[in-house]
Amino acid sequence: MSGGAPGGFPADFSALEAEMAAVAARVEDCLDQVLPQPQGPEAPLAEAMRYATLGGGKRLRPFLLLETGRLFGAPENWLVRAGAAVECVHCYSLVHDDLPCMDDDALRRGRPATHVAFGEAVAVLAGDALLTLAFDLLASEECHRDALVRVRLVSALSRAAGAGGMVGGQMIDMALEGTAPARAEVARLQTLKTGALLGFCTEAGALIGGAGGEAARALSAFARDLGLVYQIADDLLDAEGSAAEMGKAARKDAARGKPSLLMGRSPAEARAEARALGDAAARQLDLFGERAKLLKDLARYALDRRR
């Protein structure tokens, strides 16, 4: 089933996809430059960091960060650098989440997960080193000329990624596994696990672009809703998708009793809610007019992606 625009016409995401691909290529170049090169007895660490980070993913988070920064005319090279930082955090979280003691996923982006390719110990260390690298990237002058902005980026990332954000969300995800949590609990889980890092992306774009409070608040609300849309889309993929489409095992979350935003609803109902949520998210950006077109598209694109 292919997604449709609110009016029922097939949506055209070609401009969005082209720009996402362009941003992904620039972030890939940046990551390739900042990631360590394998050498010496520690070579497997650098190899695993590169394996976990390069050549995969749509780079949704860097794209969100770049498009936000562009609203305020921020320099592209600063945005790309911050985008590489958030992608390091995202990729580290995937490496650790896939570990046997966590979600135990052997497949990621259609390839063996990092711990399958390099062993568990190297995977733990590669995740640690990617997280650490992210802060170095944000602290560098290549991310912003003003040290106060850089230090605010560091603060914002550590809050979004830590116990009160992404890692806290992953903890709740595990704690609720096999229980029958209320939907509000699952929504809070996802707001921490996925939404916090997406929120960092708009926050970082706004900080680097020197945005005012009203604009930053609208973008933050947008990011929060966007996170839920993507999570519902993920849960739908897990329920309906095939492993080939997803690049990882399908129906695994449901089989494990993972908390899901689908609970108690049909896929069609969940899809309709996600679409309404995406439309609401897009309206948060009305104050930016046409300049926010790709960001608005992003909120509706989630339900059309296949992996």
Add this chain to the structure above:
Amino acid sequence: MSGGAPGGFPADFSALEAEMAAVAARVEDCLDQVLPQPQGPEAPLAEAMRYATLGGGKRLRPFLLLETGRLFGAPENWLVRAGAAVECVHCYSLVHDDLPCMDDDALRRGRPATHVAFGEAVAVLAGDALLTLAFDLLASEECHRDALVRVRLVSALSRAAGAGGMVGGQMIDMALEGTAPARAEVARLQTLKTGALLGFCTEAGALIGGAGGEAARALSAFARDLGLVYQIADDLLDAEGSAAEMGKAARKDAARGKPSLLMGRSPAEARAEARALGDAAARQLDLFGERAKLLKDLARYALDRRR
């Protein structure tokens, strides 16, 4: 065997031990304040973070940082905050190193390791969250009033803790296990695994205190030598100590074929070398006169400690 001063007289470390205990108490208070409180379904994460961090250890790294900052009259509260940050990184590294897929140690500081007490998944996440928290602590105004200093602290910590520092050292440690590496290789391993974070401590104290280049270089050389002294002392403890003395399993490193600085030498030879190295480290600090007395003692204290 008890340690002796270079001249053969029993050394008196009572002033050093008293000040280390005082610093440890202040850092403990700070950690208690900044670590999350357990609540909600994510409570086990906060509990594990607190378990791994509070109530244990000599706080060598914070002490080194504070004593360095004091040489330059830096405000104590800033130094304590930075000391708490480096302790978060140290404790996270112990949690991850103890995991079954890494060094597989069930005992730490005389208590069950974090993964034994909370499970492996929670231990991985607690380590991740502690590392993340460290950067938030350094980025805060409570660490220094000047954003440029804070951002330099963030940069310095990420370099010391990441692939080019502590995590890289841990990778080499695993890679060389069961091989017969040259001593220079083992020394490089330990300089990364232990020395880099100790080097951060003097660097951070110097940064917060606004030290000049010559002073910072002397302190950096001191930290590098200090790291080797502590590592030889650790290797001696593993070879000679009992589990009760160490608070963790003894002779385990040797049994696993872990790279050791003892290789090819008797304990007495290694002890003599460490003592000479400690004396050399202390001489690096001659330019600070009597003010550096406790730091100098620290270099000789390593060989007298029992855990």
